[in-house]
């Protein structure tokens with residue numbers, strides 16, 4: 001199976017307060033770690049960066065300009081995936097995803113499996129509420145019926161293309177495959193594969209990196 005990877009690094013890092021994906025973790029950037037992990041499974045790696053950013057130092061084979069939303073940035077990368085059987089999509093902001101995890105999602109694809117994504121158990125109790133907080137509790141969600149989903153996410157190229165043809169936006173690619181009725185399965189994710197969203201997450205990642 002010919003596998004390409006798209007590492008999306010074109011966000012503005014509003015919640016972090018900076019383009020977090022280009023800050024350092026050890027001796028390389030957060031994005032460079034994500035590109036290197038993607039390379040463990042993909043023979044071709046595309047990094048998608050903001051318009052004004054020169055991404056040639058991140059270790060990818062191709063640098064492309066992103067869009068206004070994460071989904072639009074994925075579509076920028078998808079335009080360069082012709083000839084591949086499967087595509088792995090990874091958030092640059094998850095620099096601690098292991099190469100094992102990349103292999104796990106790719107290995108789970110098959111004739112009847114269009115997509116494979118990592119999920120981890122939710123440890124908190126979950127409530128359905130009436131709206132933004134403060135809100136009224138409506139019910140308790142059975143925690144065993146949900147998972148928190150991560151990247152890398154692997155897809156058969158044909159299904160991913162069909163899913164993105166809608167031009168819709170979602171917080172992950174699996175959501176767009178769900179919309180077209182494609183089969184997506186969840187494999188075991190990694191609690192260490194935390195997304196860098198706020199400065200606290202980077203402090204945590206730096207500690208993990210030093211311990212490893």
Ligand code: CTP
Nearest residue numbers: 008009010011012013014015068069073092093
């Ligand atoms: N991303 C992207 N293009 C966008 C928005 C997001 O490539 N238009 C990427 C980010 O760079 C990140 C990943 O998608 O690697 C996950 O997004 P998120 O963690 O939300 O990052 P940001 O959108 O940059 O952060 P924020 O939502 O706080 O602005």
Ligand code: MG
Nearest residue numbers: 011012013070
């Ligand atoms: Mg975002």
